[in-house]
Amino acid sequence: MTREGALLVMIAVAVVLLALGAIAWRRRTRRDAAFEAPVGEIPAGAEVRAAQSGLYVATTRHGEPLERLAIRGLGFRSRVDVTVTDRGVALDLTGQPRLFLTVERIASVDQAQVAIDRVVEPGGLVRLSWRTGDAPEATVVDSYLRPQDGSARALADTIAATLRAGDRQPDRRSEAGSDPAGTSAPTDTPASITPTGTDA
Numbered sequence: 001m002t003r004e005g006a007l008l009v010m011i012a013v014a015v016v017l018l019a020l021g022a023i024a025w026r027r028r029t030r031r032d033a034a035f036e037a038p039v040g041e042i043p044a045g046a047e048v049r050a051a052q053s054g055l056y057v058a059t060t061r062h063g064e065p066l067e068r069l070a071i072r073g074l075g076f077r078s079r080v081d082v083t084v085t086d087r088g089v090a091l092d093l094t095g096q097p098r099l100f101l102t103v104e105r106i107a108s109v110d111q112a113q114v115a116i117d118r119v120v121e122p123g124g125l126v127r128l129s130w131r132t133g134d135a136p137e138a139t140v141v142d143s144y145l146r147p148q149d150g151s152a153r154a155l156a157d158t159i160a161a162t163l164r165a166g167d168r169q170p171d172r173r174s175e176a177g178s179d180p181a182g183t184s185a186p187t188d189t190p191a192s193i194t195p196t197g198t199d200a
Helices: 002-031 152-167
Strands: 048-061 066-069 078-085 090-091 099-102 104-112 125-131 140-147
Touching: 048 152, 066 099, 078 140, 078 152, 090 152, 104 152, 140 152
Parallel strands: none
Antiparallel strands: 048 066, 048 078, 048 140, 078 090, 090 099, 104 125, 125 140
8 A cells, every 4th residue: 555545544544433423413412402501690799718720530420430420511621710619510611601509509519539531549539429400319520620729628628628518508409319518538449540630
């Protein structure tokens, strides 16, 4: 085979792979169309408890850190500014409208090590579990954040304290069987996965 022929084969293979990826993503988008990101502003009068910048990694099915969800506005990795208030958590992803998770919609917060293709030191990711609707029985998903100007533990603890304060309000709704008030131990990862600790 000539050099030109080999180049054409490589281009054809690349085109096919790109087409297959696009088709797979389109199917995933259709599958997850029922889920909507909670677009909204921070309520007037809310008290800011903390603010950190970092990396938004992904949103996945609850308890399945390798199963990405193609929720509009949350489908791709991005820079993010996280603002924790007494009314909930705001996420400002690059190029996207502000998202605001009210205390009532947050099911729990803890730390993790792995999400999709991101592997960091133990407890280096914040896993924010939230309901995709206002009803207590709404589907819960997990969003992963990688703080870069502060620790994951500090951010998780601040959000947990907000949830505990929200639990004391008369209208606080919680998911049956969940523990929205606290943080759990960092998620274990298989021994075969080696942490990279990088922030590409």
